[in-house]
Amino acid sequence: MSTINDAKNRTLTLKRTFNAPLALVWEAWTQSEHIAQWWGPKGLEVTVVEHNFIVGGNWKYSVQMPDGNVFIADGVYTEIVQHKKIVSTANFKPMTEGVEIQAIFDADGNKTHFTFNCVHETEEYCKQQEEMGFYNGWGSFFDRLGEFLEK
Template sequence: MSTTEQGTPERSATADREIVISRIIDAPRELVFEAFTDVRHLSRWWGPEGFTTTTRAFEFRVGGQWDFVMHGPDGTDYQEWITWTELTPPERIALLHGESRGDPNAFESVLTFAPDGAATRIEMRTVFPTKELHDEAVEKYHAIEGGRQTLGNLAAYVTEIVRKGAED
């Protein structure tokens, strides 16, 4: 966050519509990035605790899509769709995420992967089209906690890969 000349924090134009979640993951940046780019990895860790994922289509390229269903621990299925809008390996992924192609309520996310010594700092910045959709995601769908859990699942997954690699 930047500050104005008066020393007060400058507020982002999207602050009331965005969620920012970050985490340090004890794994190399290339591996953390790969966990986002390969469906065999994504399907093993994606989503909050207790959720599983079934992929219907996956093409990791700008303009490609990931069409999938998240299965909640209570048996509820959530139709999901992502299209990749920018890919800069192994630094950045930008995407549009909704329930389906053309979803008017789809939100934009940018993920950045920065080296932090031998670890990786991942930041997920999500911007919703409206404050109301942001508030609904936070209050009804617990998006902040869900995002933290999802990055926690990613951390556990890649840390296990690193551990197994060290044993080989």
């Protein structure tokens, strides 16, 4: 049996536990004014261009890079389960296109366990993205989220 199309072989995963209740973490992920405070690389300003948080709704964020270039991230929400899961298509131009991102939330008292999956079209693309710094890049986003939640 071939595993070429097996999602686990095409998925990169990061996990975090945030010292914040689920409702607060969910709000940080779903409200534009909060997203702009933590999404993206540390020290860079994020502009939420579009954020229609419904299944089928579009999202688009813009990040001004130090070299003057603009980094665009966009996608379409494909699944939203209140306080449990957010799934969307995603493009992070010019580096990554055509992936699915999954944000999974699990309440644990005043803490929230969080799992982030990024599913790629092929195993080769997945490996390429890992080598390009997936864990450091997204890890820095979630470090910022953790700092934002503690404010």
